[in-house]
Amino acid sequence: MAAAPITAPPIKPYPVIPILEAGAMAGTKSFPANAQIQEALGFPGELVEDWHDKAIDKMGELLGKYRSLKVYLDACVHCGACTDKCHYFLGTGDPKNMPVARQDLLRKVYRRHFTWSGKLFPKLVGAEDLTKDVLDDWYSYFNQCSECRRCSVFCPYGIDTAEITMAAREIMDSIGLGTKYTNEIxxxxxxxxxxxxxxxxxxxxxxxxxxxxxxxxxxxxxxxxxxxxxxxxxxxxxxxxxxxxxxxxxxxxxxxxxxxxxxxxxxxxxxxxxxxxxxxxxxxxxxxxxxxxxxxxxxxxxxxxxxxxxxxxxxxxxxxxxxxxxxxxxxxxxxxxxxxxxxxxxxxxxxxxxxxxxxxxxxxxxxxxxxxxxxxxxxxxxxxxxxxxxxxxxxxxxxxxxxxxxxxxxxxxxxxxxxxxxxxxxxxxxxxxxxxxxxxxxxxxxxxxxxxxxxxxxxxxxxxxxxxxxxxxxxxxxxxxxxxxxxxxxxxxxxxx
Amino acid sequence: MTTGTVFFALLLYAATLLGVAGLAWRIRDYARTPAPLKIPTTPAPTTTGGVVLRMMREVFLFESLFKANLWIWLFGWMFHVSLALVLARHLRYFTEPVWFWVGWVQPFGMYGGLAMVVGLAGLWARRFLVERIRYISTPSDHLMLVLLLGIGISGLSMKFLDHTDIVSLKAFALGLILFDWQPLPAHPVLYVHLFLVALLIGIFPYSKLLHAPGLFFSPGRNQSDNPRERRHLADWAAKLEKAKL
Structure with a gap:
């Protein structure tokens, strides 16, 4: 399929928060790194067979090493303060580019596997298993975050999406899903x-x-x-x-x-x-x-x-x-x-x-x-x-x-x-x-x-x-x-x- | 001793145990998890004193939220301040003689009760009316507001509509503290109020209410900006360094 030419969104005289366009950017994916690039950094060359368990293990490891990750995954109350702060959301209207929604892609899996509420009442607290679809979303949207920290300025708890994105990318690298651009460099x-x-x-x-x-x-x-x-x-x-x-x-x-x-x-x-x-x-x-x-x-x-x-x-x-x-x-x-x-x-x-x-x-x-x-x-x-x-x-x-x-x-x-x-x-x-x-x-x-x-x-x-x-x-x-x-x-x- | 008294006495003990123990476990966990890199959201204070001030502005004024969105700030701040007043007002059930300032704060606590419900209603309305916030809301986000609204409305209705015997209630409350149980007034609205309060205390450390201790442990807010002046090294990073030498 030939890619449609990219056009810039119209410039408005004053900033307008876009109407949500679910899934608008789901298909836009950074080229994955090939086996040679991955292995040069000590990462698996391709998606490993037991990726689910490996990913959850890695998440557990990172939760023990980074206080930021643990606190930030727990503390969010979905207040919405960050929802209109990300330039990628403002430019694309894709709701998963809202900082909180981007974080939630990881947070829902965290809740399912690392919290009692998510283990006992997943539907209630928005906990979800790490399925292939969720992993696809991770790859799309954690590679549409520039780790710029603008959201963290406005969060009442200082939650920094950059820390969540970094953790998600580290988990993905550890199961063989790196991006060509960054890892090759x-x-x-x-x-x-x-x-x-x-x-x-x-x-x-x-x-x-x-x-x-x-x-x-x-x-x-x-x-x-x-x-x-x-x-x-x-x-x-x-x-x-x-x-x-x-x-x-x-x-x-x-x-x-x-x-x-x-x-x-x-x-x-x-x-x-x-x-x-x-x-x-x-x-x-x-x-x-x-x-x-x-x-x-x-x-x-x-x-x-x-x-x-x-x-x-x-x-x-x-x-x-x-x-x-x-x-x-x-x-x-x-x-x-x-x-x-x-x-x-x-x-x-x-x-x-x-x-x-x-x-x-x-x-x-x-x-x-x-x-x-x-x-x-x-x-x-x-x-x-x-x-x-x-x-x-x-x-x-x-x-x-x-x-x-x-x-x-x-x-x-x-x-x-x-x-x-x-x-x-x-x-x-x-x-x-x-x-x-x-x-x-x-x-x-x-x-x-x-x-x-x-x-x-x-x-x-x-x-x-x-x-x-x-x-x-x-x-x-x-x-x-x-x-x-x-x-x-x-x-x-x-x-x- | 009525069944109601026994039920609520046990329920409140259990909730408190669950809440306090859980909270202690979470705080211990946060405190023991290292923060290997300096990541304060800058511009950040360069001294510990500055960090304390920044944190106090966040805790008491919701500074960052104020920068972000005035509506959320207005309803959120109104709710939290009101809740603090309401809690202060409730200390009269647990102190004998009632402390001076607790007596002084009584009327403010009452207005606080009203403002708290308004704040909660505003926060809840946003979850329906603002598309972005509707998108991110989970059932538990709604239920948490329902729970707090239930506590607020049941409390207010005992003040304004359907009084309960607060002298006996106070005896019951003091009895809980002294492990000398006294009868709880058999009053349906009071039952609802206490049940919801017990629920709130019990789920505190297992829910998003962890934002309260979380703020104090947030590296983006509690770190000072002095990485060039002082070398910051987490234990696991230091071990990594030793292993390489």
Whole structure:
């Protein structure tokens, strides 16, 4: 059957909660991982014969390891506060994309097998056996969640659907049901060191051609060093920064910042990836294995500081989890936070007057800022709660004259996911991605109409890739999206002061 | 001793035992289950004091729910605050002499009873009227509201319509505490009221009423945001780390 062309839902002048369309997205499934991909990660190659019992056992194991899972499965009262908060629900109208309904797919099986009420009175409390149909629903809908945590902001008990999705994906992986997109990428990181599977020599070529571009643009020898021992900073950045557009402009922006501030820095081939897709599948071991490359690289290169480039979930993994997974970092310079976000570094330099800007270089832009979900709701920058909102905005204001905010329910902790996070950024889920972007596109349309916004800055590789692809569906120019350090790179004053 | 007295005395003991023991078991279980990663919903307080404040705002003001939906917040908050007042008012049956503040709170407890029923009715109406909430409601979601409404309405009708002998009732209540049983007034509405209350206490730890202790154990709300400053390591993760070295 030929796939129908995907069309974007109409943009409305104000947000409208859709009428339920049961089953609308049930058939939209991420491509399953093949046996080779699965087995490379130590998962079964295909759905195991005794999948039911294995899945229930795994659920029991996770309930003993994660308090979040246990409490969140128990605590929900079906109050409905989260029902209109998920961008995938708002874009698709499928009721199983409401956070509570998505959770209930797992919760009903939990109740059936792990609670007295569900064992004794299943119908009464909405408990159900894990049938093949339920498993199919798991595969569809737990792979239509970007783990963005927006629902958790509004839940009176802080129930975080991301934790439920991660558990469900871990259960599915353990019985042989992984997704091609995420698991193939994890395999590449283990093998090559980055999500793209870009080998060392190719990376070297790419970076030297970028150095040539920088020379052409500025007339200066701005370096993008690789594997340089003894550099002060090891920068860990998403591999998309090495060649994808608009990501690469941010990489050149970082290079200019380091150059202007005179900070010796380096990238690493071995740890040429900030992204950590182990988080998407909720697998502690995979997450740790990916992060361990970073620890090994920083020790090997003898760097004193660890800095992370523009990537949302990577910053959550780095900020919130690295110390747990691969810490302690007592061998690094204690005068700087470990790890430090590139925005923290740049902001600090601005505060100290170590770098300066010609803001008029960005006068062609009216800029708005899209908060990336994992930065907004899963991490922090600077010393104060909410620094993750203030610092990138302060940078944008420092480098551009025209800055406009989108409407309050779509920014900061209430920001809408781009629609491509959490392992959804794959062509086989294009329909989910296009529809899930609707709330952000509506907020963007409003400031385009009111203020002529023509640039949406963000600090996430996935946001950048997702918007580049999805903006045209909504009749926007794909180059409207770019990084904060792209703007920094445009405006920074280089050369002698 | 009438059959009614014996039945209700035993029922209330059994319900309390079931409720308290079950709750203790759940809380122990939550407390012993590790939280291996730092996952507060940010922006989050960076200190324990800040976390206590955040938690108090959630417990007393329903801060997150307020951000989410004003109608649910209004009915939900009204119900919970009213229930607290009603419970405070009921302390007069268990204290002799009645504590000063319990005497003071009596009229508020009465209004609380009325507001509680209004709040519950509002919450129940949403389960019929709002399509999204109708979709997620299970029979037990409805029955829980029916149970609470039944308790509220039976209680109010003893106040406003069909009085029971509250002096004997108090003797019965104190007798339960002191293990010195006194006769319970044979009053049908009171029987209904007590039966439903016993049911509520008994099912507390086996139902969604676990949201009450659950909130305190929710990592999204009870963790401080300081992963860079302090290394957070669960036991099983530490063992994993040791095994690798």
């Amino acid at each position: 994890i395999g590449k990181v283990h093998k090559v060191g980055n999500n793209l599977g870009l080998p060392g020599p190719a990376l070297e070529d790419t970076l030297s051609s970028l150095e040539e571009d920088l020379k052409e643009e500025t007339g200066l020898d701005i370096r993008i060093p690789l594997n340089e021992k003894g550099a002060e900073v090891l920068l860990i950045t998403p591999s998309a920064d090495f060649f994808a557009e608009p990501h690469v402009y941010s990489l050149m922006g970082y290079a200019k910042v380091f150059h202007a501030a005179g900070i010796p820095w380096t990238l690493s081939t071995y740890a040429s990836e900030a992204a950590n897709f182990g988080m998407f599948i909720g697998n502690y071991g995979q997450m740790q294995k990916i992060a361990t490359r970073v620890r090994e690289a920083v020790l090997d290169l003898g760097a004193k500081r660890l800095v992370v480039g523009e990537c949302g979930h990577a910053w959550r993994a780095a900020y919130s989890f690295w110390n747990t997974l691969i810490g302690p970092f007592d061998f690094l310079d204690p005068n700087y936070p470990v790890p430090q976000h590139i925005c923290e570094l740049t902001y600090d330099l601005i505060q100290r007057g170590a770098i300066a800007f010609d803001k008029s270089a960005n006068d062609k832009y009216v800029v708005t800022f899209h908060d990336s979900c994992n930065v907004a709701r899963g991490s922090r920058m600077g010393g104060m709660p909410g620094g993750q909102f203030e610092i990138p905005r302060a940078i944008v204001r420092a480098v551009a004259n025209k800055f406009v905010e989108m409407y309050p329910d779509s920014i900061r902790e209430k920001t809408f996911c781009c629609g491509g996070g959490g392992g959804i950024l794959t062509d086989d889920l294009m329909e989910v991605r296009v529809k899930g972007a609707l709330p952000r596109m509506e907020a963007l349309q409003a400031v385009v109409d009111s203020d002529g916004v023509n640039f949406m800055a963000t600090i996430c590789a996935i946001c950048k890739a997702q918007f580049s692809k999805v903006l045209p569906y909504y009749k926007f120019n794909m180059s409207m999206v770019g990084g904060v350090h792209q703007l920094v790179g445009n405006a920074i004053r280089l050369g002698p002061k």
